[in-house]
Every structure is written in C-alpha cells, then in structure tokens.
Amino acid sequence: MTSSRSLHDGWSVRVGSGPAPEHITSVAVPASVPGVVHLDLLAAGLIPDPYLDDNESALAWIGLVDWRYETTFTFDADEALDEGQVSASARHDLVFDGLDTVATVLLNGQTVAETANQHRTYRVDVTSALVAGENTLRVDFRSPVRYANEQSVILGVRQRPYPLPYDAIRKSACSFGWDWGIKTATSGIWKPVRLESWSVARLAAVRPQVIDADAGIVEVSIEVERAGDGPVTVSVEVGGATASAELAGEETSTKVTVTVANAHLWWPVGYGEQPLYDLTVRLEASGVSLDEAHRRIGFRTVEWDSAPDADGTPFTLKVNGTPVFVKGANWIPDDAFPVRVDRARYERRLRQARDANLNLIRVWGGGIYEQDDFYDLADELGLLTWQDFLFACAAYAEEEPLRSEVEAEARDNVTRIGHHASLVLLTGNNENLWGYEDWGWKLRLDGKTWGAYYYYDLLPSIVSALAPTVPYAPGSPFSPEPAGAIQRFGEDPRVRSAAHPNSERHGTMHIWDLWNQKDWPHYRDYTPRFVAEFGWQGPPTWSTLTRAISDNPLTPESPGMIVHQKAMEGNVKLTNGLIPHYRLPEDMETWHWAMQLNQANAISTALEHFRSHAPHTAGAIMWQLNDCWPVTSWAAIDGDEHPKPLFYALRNAFAPRALTIQPREGGFVAVVLNDTADAWSGQLRITRRAYDGAVISEHFESVDVAARANATVQVPDAAARPGDAASELLVAELDSIRGLWFFGEPRDSALEQPHVSVEATDHADGVEITLTAHNLVREATLLVDKIEPHAVADEGLVTLLPGESTTILVRGITAAQATDISQPGILRSANQLVAS
Template identity: 60%
Template sequence: MSTVIHPLRALPLDTGWTVRAAGGPSAVGDVEVPATVPGVVHLDLLAAGLIPDPYLDDNESALAWIGLVDWTYRTELAVTAELLAGADRHELVFDGLDTVATVSLDGAPLAEVANQHRSYRIDVTGLLTVGRHTLTVAFRSPIRYANAQALVLGARPRPYPLPYDAIRKSACSFGWDWGIATYASGIWRAARLESWTGARLAEVRVAARPDGDGGVVTASVSLARTADVPLSLRVAVAGAEQTVEVPAGAADAEVEVTLGAVERWWPAGYGDQPLYDVDVELRADAAVIDTATRRVGFRTLRWDTESDADGTPFQLVVNDVPVFVKGVNWIPDDAFPSRVGPDRYRRRLEQARSAHLNLIRVWGGGIYESEDFYDACDELGLLTWQDFLFACAAYSEDEPLRGEIEAEARENIARLGHRASLALLTGNNENLWGYEDWGWQRMLDGKSWGAYYYHELLPALVAEIAPHVPYAPGSPFSPGGQHPNDERHGTMHLWEQWNRLDWPTYRDQTPRFVAEFGWQGPPTWTTLTSSIHDEPLTPESPGMIVHQKALDGNVKLASGLLGHYRVPEDMETWHWAMQLNQANAVSCALDWFRAHAPHTSGAVVWQLNDCWPVTSWAAVDGEGREKPLLFAIRNAFAPRAVSVQPAGDGLFAALTNDTGEAWSGDIVVRRMGFDGAERERRVLVGEAPARGTLRVDLPPVAPDDVADEVLVVEALGTSAVWWFAEPRDSALPPAQFAAEVVPRGDDGFDVTITATTLVRDLTLLVDKIAPDAVVDGGLVTLLPGASHTFRVRGVVELAAADVLRPGVARSANELVAAR
C-alpha cells in the first residue's frame, strides 16, 4: 500500500495568548492579561498598565517580585478536520521558552523544560481532535528554581548573589555590572504547530569552502520519519544542483555541490560580502515535502597560534590574508530580547560598521543570538565570535545541567555553523581565568567547575557538527597551556586599568590579542534624563545609583578622571567629563594596540551596546544613541590612522595602513604652540605597507613649555596630536569658535566649526538639539584658524545658534582651569 505524503505545514501560535500569576508573591493578584508571543511577562504586565516601566528610576527593585512568581500562559488551539487529515504527525514547536516550564494540553502535562537556550519539539499526534484544545505553558519562578538547583548541585563560586550558574538561563537576566535584573519568564521565541507525513528535515548542516576559483557546498541532513519510504534530497546553489536518493529507513543523507566559479567573502574593510543561497529540498515521489535555505559565503578562515619568539600569537587569517581584528563585545541589546527585531539589529550593527569594526564578540553571559543578528553580520562583513553560554562562574558537570548543556550546544552549533561571519566558537567567558586566580579552587573543594565542557565536550561537538569552525576553550585563553591571561600568549582581558590603575597604563602592556578592556561613561544626556527623574539630578542621586551597577563605579569614574581633568561641580558638565574621559581612555588603548601590530593582532572593546539606560562601558547607549566613545573607536580604527606613542625617553609615530594599497610620502612633524604658532618643523619620509604598520622614531623634541605646546604629526592624509601635559596641567584656554550650518537636503546639515583658539576634543552632543539627531563623528582637535565639518542628521531644522547654545558643542577646554 502506498503512502500519500503531504508537505510540512506550520501553524503559527502567536495569537490568543493570556498570562496570569499562578503562585508566589504577585503584586497584581491572579488577573489574566493578554500576552504577546514571542515575549515575556514583564512586557505583558506593562502593556496592561499593571506595572511601571522597569527601565525608569528605581522600578527595578519595585518589580523584583516578578521573578519570584510562577506564571501561566494559555491559549486555545483550534483544530480542523483538514489539519488532521493532511498529516500523520503533529508537533508543538517552541523555539525558546524562558525558562523552567510545564507544557500541557487540555490539562495533561506533555513536557517539562528547563533551558532558555534551546528549542523544544513535542509530539501531540493522537492528542488532537477536531475542535478547541487548551494549550498552557506554566513557568516556575526562575529565582526559586535556581536556588533549589544550587542546593542539589552544590554551591559554586560566582560574582553575584543569585545562582545563575545553576540554571540554563541568560546569566545577565539575574543582573550584571551593567545590567538590570529582570528574572523574566515567557515564551520568548516563536511557537507553532507543525504537521507532516512520512518525513521531515530534522537538522540541516551546511558548509561552504572555496576550491581554486570555484567552491564546494556540502549539505548534511538528519531526517525524522514516520514511514520507511524512499526519498530524495536535492541541493541547489548558484545555478548548480545535485540530487541523491535516500533509501527507505535511512536517517541521514549528504549532498556535495561543486561550483566552477565563486566570489570570495571578506570581512568589512577587506573586500565584498557575496552570499549564496543554498536551497535544500526533501522529496517523496517527486513532491517537495520539506525545505530549508541557508546562506553561505566562500572564504577560508583560521587563527594562527604557532609559537614565535615573543610567545603565542592569536592572528586571524582570512583567505590567506592576516586581519587586524577591530572588535567590540556584544551583550543582549535589550534586557527583554524578544523586543529586538531585524531592523534594530541592523541599526546597531551598522553603527558598529560605521566605526570601522570588523568583529563582534557575542559574550557568554547573554544568549545565542538570533538569525536576524547573524543575517546582518553576514551581509555587513562583521565577523562573529560566539561564546558558549558560561560566564564568570563555576558550573556543575552533573545532571540535569550536563545533558541540557550538550543539547543546547548541539543545536546551536548546527544552527550557526554555516555562517560566513562565524569566526570562532569559545567555551566560556573568564572561567579558565577565574579557576586560576579568583580563589575558586579552595572554594570548590574538589567539586567540578566546567573543565569537562570547555576541554572535552564542546570541542568534540564542534569537531563532529561543524569541524570547519575554529574553537577556543575560553576567553581569555593561552593556546600553549600557559596562564590563561598571560599577555605573551593568546587572548587577554585587561581590567586592572579600570579597576585599580589609570588608563595611560594601557601602554605598559603589549598583549598578543585583547579580547576585553574598557572604561565606563554615562549614557547620552537625553537617554539619562528620560530614564532618571531625580530632583536634583546628581552623580549620586538615587536614580543615578540604581543605573550604575558597577562595584564602586562612581568612585572609579572620579578617580579615573582626576589624573586628567578636574571633577566638575555641575551635573551636565560632570556628564560630559565622564563621557570624554571614557573616550580618551579607549583611544589611548586602541592607538597603542594598533601601533604594535602585528605583535598585537586585535583589540575587542568592552562593549558596543547596552540593554537598558545605564552608566556603563558601552559605545551605544540603551536607547541606541551614540556616545563619544563610538567616535573614539571610529577615529582609532580608521583605515589609515596616525598616532604618537612614547618609547623610553622619546616618541615614535605609528602609521597604520589597513588598506590594500601601500602608502609612501612625507611625514610632517610640527611643534606647535597653543596660540597656533609653528615653533619647529621636521619632514621625514616613510612608507606604510598595505595592511601594515610603520613605526618611525621621531627626532628629539624639547618644548619651551610643556603646558602650552603640542606635537602634530601629519601623514596618510590624516594627523595626530601628542600632548606634553595632561589637560588639567595645561594652559588650554576657554574654547572659542564659530559655526556655519549648510542644509544638505535629505542628507541633513553640514556644520562647519572654525576655531579661534586651540580646541581639544570638540564634540557635538546633538541629542540635546533633537532626541533623534545623530552626528558623523567627534573628538576633533582644532588649532587656531582650523575648521572641521560635521554632518548632522535627524533634525528638521538646524541653525548655528542651535549648535552654539550651552551644552551642545563641548570640548576638553571646559574641564580645565586656565593657568
């Protein structure tokens, strides 16, 4: 008897949901409210007007009870005779449940789940009849569950009070030193009912590799079956295709497609990003019964960790070209990630690319990012480094945690392995370092801490599922077995500057690769004042302290400022001073690291983005506005850049040429007075190789007065300024300049600033003109008589008076009391 096989059909389960409190200290009773799926309970309570916005003032603490409550989601599932007749298998599919829940149909439990980081497929064949069925997802309190599991698994060291390491839930949802504690529950990714007959694609793994001028695509599939019928698998890409027969009963198949000519995919700044759709079709009797599409790019990629005379490099090589990594760390872009869609991902990642970045590291305390995120990275040429989700804590290797970790890793390696942008999978964030240096070994007293995951399970799974993807056991990590945070080997995290030292001490170290470092600063003024309503608003007012999560954060901000500027008395100038010092700190570090390429082969700034309005290390704040830090990154990572660096008793100029063409020409060195007078000039000649760095020792310089002179080095079509004294010890005068505004139609306005005096680090805080205004750069130093043109967008009208009004055009001059 022949089997009639119909195509797989998917019924979205995104409407008709409600949610109510089902146990615990609910401040809203057990009222049932409409629920959005995908979403979480906070957003539903907020939409119903039952809670205030968690991001405002001190609402975080007022809403902490939500994490102690059990929440039940409910919807009605309408089943038709047509749906039942057209398939012999029906499955509920949840792409993400956050986190511990019982899924029930008509009151009968179907599944117990406990992992935010994986999907679930639940067979409901035979349970569905024509009519209406009640589907419920009953979530348990994540706080109470994590506490109970910590008792079962045994307490382990971590930096925060609640045991986020005992539950497979986003670590930062329990709060971090930049993040709000939400303890959210909800159906946070899509849900649907899938109906099919005979067979479906259970897993699709695709790999693309160049081969001479052409390329090879390999598609490997695993099948789910209800019938042992013969099938065929067709794979098509760029006009080429191959089909293989899949014998009755076979559970796996593989197809290889060869293309005669392909274009290479390159990181941003190194070339284009051509992508190819790989269409996979499962057929029965020539009818298509299931499909999948993956987009791939053809490139080779490896990390060179061959020991050299200086230690062990961590050098990225793409298409046989060494790449200096210009990176940022990424956290969830919203404390409620279900609010982040493709447009928001695209906007945030375009901000990254505008700063000349070429790599995004997805930090291990957040989530495995969505397809929308990876689509944008593939298209923009932003290499991705995805941590497995372990952060700053010891993790039990016992069940049930062990099995959940293997399941989530298998799923996400298979899901992401084909991505052109995927450059590295990493076992954890800082756990190898923590085990060595943070007193864990004594506290663990022999208990497991995660080593099995990082050194055995995860590398084995990567080798099995996506062997073409590089893997590192952790960040930081030393490939030769040295201390994991040894600057001579592999990757390094630099946090002593922020925590204990000052930012000029970045120049005391020459790491091989910096995977984390950063400096704090407040969000933009508009974001700050729209989320905190203290009267008066001060650095230590109640709302400001709520939105400052770092231990002794304000103390470190002030102590880190005092070596460079005086602490201002008024709030708005304090805000500018801290933003500027953040930008100066990261500029110092990035210029130093680039000056030592290729010995230092990359720098990944902590961090690109925020998940809510907060004082943090981010370059883009929680409402998506760009801080001066983003301009600092943009300036330091420009394709051609010059910096002046100390070397013993002298100075050298570093010319970094991250373009495909060599540069040669004059290097003009000028000693200038603050009054604009040239006091000494030297002209040198140099050549900066393509994708290389030229270091030129500068002639000895003897300023007449270190307080009112600068050294200016011009080359590569750009320039750098070396200051002989800290701003607070200098004779910077009150800044004087004029502004001219010229409309550019739909492209905004050109704002040309012409300096009368020396102006240091001029920046336009355009959000004070209009909340949605943006500017194309900042931190510009102008000698007397010099001009710079900024492009301002996001305003309907703009006049010079808008730019010149107090608080908009700001500079370092304001933070210095002239001698």
C-alpha cells in the same frame, strides 16, 4: 510539504503562585507571544516601566512568581497537511523555538513537555493529544529565581560574582543582573511557537559547510526524521549547481557535496565584498515534495594562527589566507527584554558598528545566542562574529541535569548558526579558565566540578562534528599550548595549557586592572598578542539619562543615578580615573561631559597603543558596543541607541588609515597605520607647536607603508623635547590625516576657553555645522541629543588648531534648531574642563 501554523494568538497570562500584588493576582492579562510577562504587564498598565528610576526594585517580585500562559486553537486533521501528502503517517508536532525558562507544557490537560533551558528549541509529537475542534494549550512557568536557588543547593554552591545562582539554570546569566544590567528574571514564551504537520519524513537538520572555498565546494550534512520507512531523496541547489542523494529504508542521515563553479570569495568589511549564495535543500518521496530548508552561505576560509614565535603564542585571524587585524567590540543583549530586538534594530546596531570602523563583534557568554537576523545581517555587512557558548564568570556543575542541557543547547545552536560566513570563532566560556586560576575558586570548590569537561571535551567535540570548519577556543581569555611545554598549568589535568590563561604573551587577554585599580595611561604597559576585553565607563547620553532618571536635583550620587550605576564602586572609579587628567566638575552637566570624554580618552589611548604594535598585537575587542537599558556603563552606544563620545573614539582609532604618536623607549615615535589594500606613501611632517599654532620645530621624512602594515618613524629630539609642556604639542601629518601628542595633562595645561565660530547650512540629510577655531580647541564634540534625542553628529572628538575649520553633518535636526548648537552645553570640548 510540511505545513506550519503559528500559535501566537489569543494568549493570556496570569499568576500561578507567588508574591504578586493583590490587584494582579486575580487578573488574566492579554499576552504577546513571542514575549515575556514583564512586557505583558507593562502593556496592560499594571506595572511601571522597569527601566525608569528605581522601578527595578519595585518589580523584583515578578521573578519570584510562577506564571501561567494559556490559549486555545482549533485543529482539523484533514486541513493540517498539504494536498497530495499521505495522511496515514501524519505527524503533528508542537514546536517551541524558545521557552524562558522552566516550564511545563500541557495540551488539553495532558503534560506533553517539561523544559528547563532558555537556549534550546523543543519539538513534541502531540498527535495523540490533539482533538478535533478546539484545543487548549497551557504553559506553566516556574519562578526562575526560586528554581535557580533550589538547583544551586542540589548541585552544590559554586563560585560566581553575583548573589543569584545563574550558574545553576540554563538561562541568560545577565537576566539576574550584571555590573551594567538590570535584574529582570523574565518568564515567557520568548520565541515563536507553531504546530507543524508532516508525513513520511521531514528535514530535522541541515548543516552546510564550505570545505574548499577556492574550488567552491560545499558539503551539506542532512538529518531526516521519519514517520515511515520508504526511500526518500534529498537534493541540494546552490549557485546554479545541484546534487542529490537517496536514503533507503531506515537511513536518517547523509552528506551531499556540491561544487559551485567560479564561486566568489566572501571577505570581512574593509577587505573585499560579501557575496552570499542561497542554498536550498529539498526532501522528496515518490515525486512528492515533503520539506524544504533554506540557508545562505559564503565561500571563505578562516583560521587563527597560534604557531609559537620568539615572543610567545600569537592569536592572528586569517580569512582566505589573509591576516586580518581585528577591530572589535563585545556585544551584550541589546535589550534586557531581548524579544524587543527585531531585525530593524539589529541592523541599526550593526550598521553603527560598521560605521565605527569595527570588523568583528564578540557575542559575550553571559547573554544569549542571538536571533538568526543578527548573523544574517553580519554576513551581509561583512562583520565577523565570535560567539561564546553561554558560560560566564562562574564555576558550572558538570553533573545532571545541567550536563545534558548543555549538550542539547550546544547542538541546537551550532546547527543553527554554524554555516554563517561571518562566524570565525566559537569559544567555550567567558573568563572561567581565568577565574579557576586566579579568583580563589580552587579552594572553595574543594574538588567540585567547574566546567572543564564542557570547555575541553564536550563543546569541541560538538563543534568538530557539526561545524568542522569553524575554529574553537576553550575560553576567553585563553592561552594556546606554547612550544616546549612540559606540564599543564594549574591543578586540573583537563586544563590543556602550560601558560596562564590570561598571559600577555600567549593567545587572548582581558585587561581589567586599569579600570579597577590603575589609571588608563597604563594600557601602554601591555603589549598583548590579542586583547579580547578592556573598557572604561561613562554615562549614557544626556537625553537617555534624563529620560530614565527623574531625580531632582540630579547629581552623580542621587538615588536614581546610583540605581543606574551597577559597577562595584563605579562612581569612585569614575572619579579616580578623571582627576589625574581633568578637575572634577561641580555641576551635573559638566560632570556628565567630563566622564564621557574621559571614557573616550581612555579607549582611544588603548586602541592606538594596541594598533601601533600590530602585527605583534593582532587585534583588540573593546568592552562594550551596546547597552541593554539606560545605565552608566562601558558601552559606546547607550540603551536608547544613541552614540556616546566613545563611539567617535572607536571610529577615529580604527580608521582604515590613521597616525598615532606613541611613547617608546628612547623617545617618541610616529606610527603610520595602514589597514587598506593599497600602499600609502608620502612626506610625513612632524612638528612641535605652541598652543597658538606657531611651529617651533619641523621635520619631514619620506614614508612608504605597505598594504595592511604599519611604519614607525622616530620623532627627532628637537621635536620630542618641549620647551613648555603645558603649552606645546606634537603633530604628525601625512596627507590629510594626523596624530597628536600633548605633552601635559589637560588639567595642567594652558588650554583656554574655546573660541569657536559656528555656521549652519541646510543639507539633504540634516544640517551641516562648520566649526572654525580661533584658538586651540581640543576634542570638540556636538552633544546634539540635547536638542533632539535622536539627532546624531557624524563626527566627534575633533581637535582644531587655531584658524582651522571642520564641517560636521548633523542628522535629525532642522536649521532652526541648529542655532542652539553654539551653546556651551552642546558644543563641548576638553577646554571647558580646564580653563576657568
């Protein structure tokens, strides 16, 4: 068998050259591997926490420094291979799963590798460089900032939204800063490193693809690396079925097909179960086991229906032939130092996503290809994944050395993740097709390459060869070729669509003019076929904010707040987006709540509108699920892992069964949303009510909503026309589910100060809080992190009519602490932003 020995111990890191402070220049710091230099310096007490106050600026020098990592290890050739293997053909490989980023690797003073790609793996034959006894392994990292600047000059400056040329280096784009992200410009051995010893042959690549889910047929492509030329046998076992093939002489690749009897289909969450099958590939020669590889697969089919219709070009996901309305969120690295994200943290985040009724996570193209644990957990939880290739918001050179690096990283990562049942789309880039058309690139590029070769030629060819059952799209947003197209859109002949890449009528769309220029009710101006990005900002939870920022006084514009607000004119847009709906509060805690609530209102409005237009609109992926540090951003879950009110907005709007009242031409409609496998029938009750609860108008209508369908009911004029818009609302109810429409904006309404009774009861998982409203209370939310930072309420944004009660489970607090919940800074509502 191939033997593997991790090389994670005994590392130190020190300054190679660059503008480091004097007290660090002469110090060898203990280094964690996997890790990055920031975390080593932090652990040694040599730098402050980069996430606090304005430490980001104080630590900018780290990205300008060359760093040297070094360790020693012992080697004994006789012990390196398992007993029974042929040592005469022994190979010893140094394997790095990830180096961040531009590095020279030296073993015993001999250069064995030079790297320039964070997203690749590296395997180097070091048999001739190893010595018996002690060996010295060194990795010298170049400053990523200086390297990127140099390469941008060599390759030619190209368009991007931020100053540092992240497009000129194959490194996580957001590590150079984003409009929600801290600048880190990390260096380090950020993934595992090991010494692998083997003889005769090893498994170089294993790529299972389910080619017939109903029949249980899986085809496994296998590549073998050899240290000899004798025959070898590969065998595949999955679900109790086996098959094998022999590779003779110099053969290095084969395909093995296995049929699993009675294979159960894998389904996304909400559509069925997620059965997974362990698949094992074994490599043998002359009865001796040489190597093994293990994967988990699920039997499912996936396609995106883009057959043109009367309204344009849809983009409808089908899993196992069943249309799936996509309820999604965009994903960024969960920590600005991704090495800190382990399996447990992935699981916490993805379970939060599922608890918010999401069924798809889009891994955005400015971050990283996530670790195996991310995709494994998505398979287990039934969360669909959409993975961008790592190109974001910039023009990218197609010349060397980037061209070869892009191909190598794509092959590495498609091979690694292409078998996952959850993976339903690989996408060429984020917003680059759109940028080429609308952001002034053509003039400034003046004929330079910008990435079209990658998106239209290289990447689809790699996906087709290595993961042929995984769909591919050239970009997001992207318009598939509509029927009857007679010319290409744009001036580059490689752009293969006659439609604008961000067309409302075709394919996927990103909607950002709302946040940047308009008020959020204008989401209803759009009926896209599929919306892959849209968002609204809000601050993190209060406990996260006050942990990270020590300003005194703390105000929306105090220095630390501005450091932790990365969006261009972010606070101006927050204010402009609030004032049409609520008055701007004067005190900081109320400002914080107002901006959080307005964020939730904006996304609720968008999601309910988009969902009400299904199946014309086939899905919505909000920006963004998570944060990578404490920051004001578009996230639903902040950098300390705490849910913001937006989390409850997602959960409510994406509920399997929901009701929404929507304005349409000719009046209001109540839309019954049924994303379950069962029909939903009953008496729909529509009432117009006064804020005191009195019923002014009442209407009943029988509805019968098919599984996975919507039903639209016209609201009668008697209900739709308010007598006093400031003090009346529409209510639609079916069973215990309801939708609301307030005729007036909160700031112009007759909302009074909330009068709520609070009762706390011990529960095995925390404390149950029963709220009873004695007047209309709009969007009551418990900000329990103010009591205990990791406390979480299982519901939020609850509107109660007079006399109604609701019970909310709060985890992470005691009954004694629950006495604080009735405080107006913890029990929050929209009323507090309106009533004097």
